[in-house]
Amino acid sequence: MKLLIVGSMAYDTVKTPFGERERVLGGSASYSSLAASFFAPVALMAVVGEDFQDADRKLFGDRGIDCSGLTTVAGGETFHWKGEYGFDLNEAKTLQTDLNVLGTFDPEVPEALCDTPYLFLANLDPKAQMKVLDQMHSPRVVAADTMNYWIENRREDLMDLLPRIHILIINEGETRQLSGEFNLVKAAHRILKWGPKMLIIKRGEYGVLKITQDSIFAAPAYPLESVFDPTGAGDTFAGGFVGYLAQAGDLTPETVRKAIVMGSVMASFNVEAFSLDRLKTLNKEQIEGRYQAFKELTEFS
């Protein structure tokens, strides 16, 4: 089934211990829509400036992504993020954030996309996420991501959103921050009371936990020998996860578990190169191969 992804498009300036890149394509919508496009038909909604490169636009078209919801602001500049990672690649140090056109992003969902059955609200101001949701005609599945900044500065908007989504995708520290509870299982159960049916907790190199009211699933991250750039790993995971759900068309525990592993597969590829470089050259066979490797990584009798 078709999946609409709303989020940010960015140019990122990134430094890791293994190299650096200036103003390369990034943003939550970029990573997640490209990852999702391997599984389901995807439409993306985001805003860019006049500086947005044709080659970057083409990338999404080449993967069959519906870009009718991609707005270009005349005279505007694309959102720019500058960050740095140390050897502990789990956390980025943000050096600069230029919101540019993202600061005034007021998402108008094209009429043709309002009936899209799967909706992923990638990391974005919860007010903008809500505005998109308000325009949709009862989507079957709504997943949303968020980040520490919104939890701190837009808490009320985020709390308003929670009862209206099925799946909250959030990282470990943010789960604690949002709930005010240190123990992760208790923290998740507290957040589940506020609305979502399912929490997908991202733990970076330690993998992912899925927590519902009555079950827990744990998937490790794939242990890699070379991680070049973790930027977008969480968004890529989310895109693969929601993309697989949209492909399957149901939310059975089996499907959700497979989707989590598929998301982890996509994230494991993404960190092998800067920007979306690895996703650009990826194919179905490589994805299947690593899915099998995940099975071998975790199986016991």
Place this chain on the structure above:
Amino acid sequence: MKLLIVGSMAYDTVKTPFGERERVLGGSASYSSLAASFFAPVALMAVVGEDFQDADRKLFGDRGIDCSGLTTVAGGETFHWKGEYGFDLNEAKTLQTDLNVLGTFDPEVPEALCDTPYLFLANLDPKAQMKVLDQMHSPRVVAADTMNYWIENRREDLMDLLPRIHILIINEGETRQLSGEFNLVKAAHRILKWGPKMLIIKRGEYGVLKITQDSIFAAPAYPLESVFDPTGAGDTFAGGFVGYLAQAGDLTPETVRKAIVMGSVMASFNVEAFSLDRLKTLNKEQIEGRYQAFKELTEFS
């Protein structure tokens, strides 16, 4: 098959956000031998002082553990450790270490134990670990644990030990510290070159990685709602792991994977109470139940 465990016996004074206990039974040999005793016949070697309580001694006897290698130093005091944990239960802050009789522990393996086929050198000065190994008559499987203190202060002794053991059990930070390499997979491969056939990397609440030259296995930790005291979790894991290996009598990948999960099961119980309190009341049925819960936690198709 029979398993000999050599390590420390301690009285621990522990404070966690959930309570505190003064001079309760602890030490690497205590936790690991009690955990192992659920799977295989165990003999333990350690040293205690005259202050060692009969009730604590009885605990091991009651679980059928051969205590012929437990030395009591007349006039001596048992090793005492005092530590504290914050809400992040992954790392203890050591407040006080009184080596007492452990400082001069010079292990003499009783003749009757020299033929024990499985040997676990629990956390202890690598010189003492080596001395034990020297007295054994070609054990079939030798596993060893260590800690940051020995890596920093007894590096050469530890390096001498590595070529003589099959399995090194070590935590994540120590893997990086010993190898001088941040990436965990690379770090493990470097250490494998120094001797052991297999690294078992403990990651606290994130579970365990097994790394050999040509394979990786990842097991999560069981996500618990109440963790009271993480003291001894690593030793309990190691005891359950080596105990299960000794029970199975082989080192096939299937056995090793099961052993890792069994060790994780034992550790997940241990942290539910202070000291060895939870292990004291544990039974086979509860162990089997949580093993099944681990399967449900990780399975996908």
